[in-house]
Amino acid sequence: MEFLVITGMSGAGKSQAMKVMEDMGYYCMDNLPPQLLPKFAELCYESKKTMEKVAVVVDIRGGEFFNSLFKSLDDLADKGIGYKILFLEASDNVLIKRYKELRRPHPLTPEGSIIEGINQERQMLKELKDRAYYIIDTSHLTIGMLKEEIYKIFLEGGEKRKLTISITSFGYKNGMLMDGDLIFDVRFLPNPYYIPELKEISGINEDIKNYVFKWPQTNIFISKVVDMLEFLIPYYIDEGKTQLVVGIGCTGGFHRSVAIANKIGKILISNGHRAIVNHRDINR
Numbered sequence: 219m220e221f222l223v224i225t226g227m228s229g230a231g232k233s234q235a236m237k238v239m240e241d242m243g244y245y246c247m248d249n250l251p252p253q254l255l256p257k258f259a260e261l262c263y264e265s266k267k268t269m270e271k272v273a274v275v276v277d278i279r280g281g282e283f284f285n286s287l288f289k290s291l292d293d294l295a296d297k298g299i300g301y302k303i304l305f306l307e308a309s310d311n312v313l314i315k316r317y318k319e320l321r322r323p324h325p326l327t328p329e330g331s332i333i334e335g336i337n338q339e340r341q342m343l344k345e346l347k348d349r350a351y352y353i354i355d356t357s358h359l360t361i362g363m364l365k366e367e368i369y370k371i372f373l374e375g376g377e378k379r380k381l382t383i384s385i386t387s388f389g390y391k392n393g394m395l396m397d398g399d400l401i402f403d404v405r406f407l408p409n410p411y412y413i414p415e416l417k418e419i420s421g422i423n424e425d426i427k428n429y430v431f432k433w434p435q436t437n438i439f440i441s442k443v444v445d446m447l448e449f450l451i452p453y454y455i456d457e458g459k460t461q462l463v464v465g466i467g468c469t470g471g472f473h474r475s476v477a478i479a480n481k482i483g484k485i486l487i488s489n490g491h492r493a494i495v496n497h498r499d500i501n502r
Contacts, residue, residue, distance in 0.1 A: 219263055220244075221299060222273040223255075223291075225346060226306035227339060228325055229316045231356045231364055232275050235306060238368045239273040247274045252287035259299045273304075278325060278339060287346070304371075305343075305350035307460070309397055310336055312357045355461035357397070358384040358496050370492070381455050383447070383486055383493040384463045387421070387479040389471025392499045398465035402443060407436055410473045420500055421476025430477045440478060444485050451491065471499030 222239070224232050233248070240246045250258060255276065262272045276287060294301050308316075310333060317324060317332050324335025347353065354367055367382070388395045395401060410416040410429045419426055430436055447464070454462055466482070468475040476497050483495035 219269065219299075220271045221259055221262065221294075221301040222271075223301055223303045224273055224275045224306070225277050225303060225343070225350075227308060227313060227336070227343065228278065229313045230306040230308045231354075231359075231361075232277060232306055234361055234364055235304065235354075235368060236273060236275050238365045239271075239372075242271075242369075242372060244271040244273040245269050246272075249279050250274045250276055252276055252290045255287070255290040256293040256297065256299075259294055259301070260297065263299055278342065291349070302351040303346070303349055304352045304354070305347050306354050306356055307347070308355060309357045309461075311397060353460045355382055357461060358386065358463065358494060363494055367492070381451060381459060381492065382461050383451070383483075383491055384461065384496060385466065385479045385483040385486070385493060386463060386496045386498055387466045387468075387471055387475035387500070389469055389475070389499040389502070390467050391469055392471060392502060395463070395465035395467065395498065397463055399463045400447075401465040401467060402439075404439070404466060404468050404474045404478055407439075407468075407474050408433060409469065411470065416473070421473045421478075421497075422480070422500075426473055427477045427481075430474055431481075436478070440481055440485070443482060444489075447482075447486065448489070471497070471502070476500055 222244070224235055224239070226232055236246045236248055245262070247258065255274065258274065259272075262269045291301070313336055314332050323329070324332045324339070326338045327335035352371055354364070356364055359367065386395055386398065390405070407430065410426055413429065416426060416429060421427065421430065451462070464482070466475040466479040479495050479497065483493045486493040
């Protein structure tokens with residue numbers, strides 16, 4: 219029997235992850251009090267002919283019961299019931315934005331600030347995250363992308379704790395990419411904006427790509443960036459980093475940065491990395 223514990227930060231997408239697991243044939247239970255985890259697992263194990271794959275969501279909604287989670291997990295191990303933990307997280311800025319969009323308070327600080335609740339929750343979940351077999355950072359993932367990531371892990375046998383690399387194009391005139399770990403400025407390249415027939419089409423278009431990549435310095439730049447990333451990625455993984463945000467900036471975030479971000483993302487994926495590409499300013 220496969221027994222998966224889904225947990226992580228409030229607002230990081232645990233409910234969406236559970237829906238994906240249901241679509242994959244898992245029997246799912248949401249907001250299970252941690253004290254009931256061993257008994258529930260036993261019942262599932264006894265019914266393993268009909269319940270071969272089980273996923274439970276356990277989080278701070280369990281209140282004071284959450285403090286018993288580690289004992290419950292140890293009890294599972296003592297009973298010989300194997301389990302794995304899927305931990306979902308997101309950056310502070312993204313979590314704050316999601317809470318504000320939903321107009322909901324943080325469950326730990328219903329009368330206080332959202333960031334205070336997030337900080338408390340991170341501290342509470344630190345040991346649990348360290349125990350996680352899989353970690354997914356949803357900061358730059360749409361619901362569709364999260365589904366794809368889960369499919370890669372559980373259907374295609376993706377590696378545990380694999381670093382997710384987010385390649386994000388942006389335009390400096392619209393502001394700096396605030397959550398970027400590494401930022402590359404491609405404004406040194408010729409700008410297709412000044413070519414009348416190219417001005418209104420984005421970097422996704424073949425004509426823009428042909429223009430951007432016809433310059434030798436473009437391909438040299440991409441090669442050097444990829445080489446540096448390949449050097450850095452193993453060290454980031456060793457340090458426990460789960461999300462790397464690489465910003466590619468041009469003037470408007472519409473032509474050069476879009477084409478180059480797509481190219482770098484494609485190379486990293488072909489090299490076996492988990493990479494996603496976002497274009498912050500393409501629709502501005």
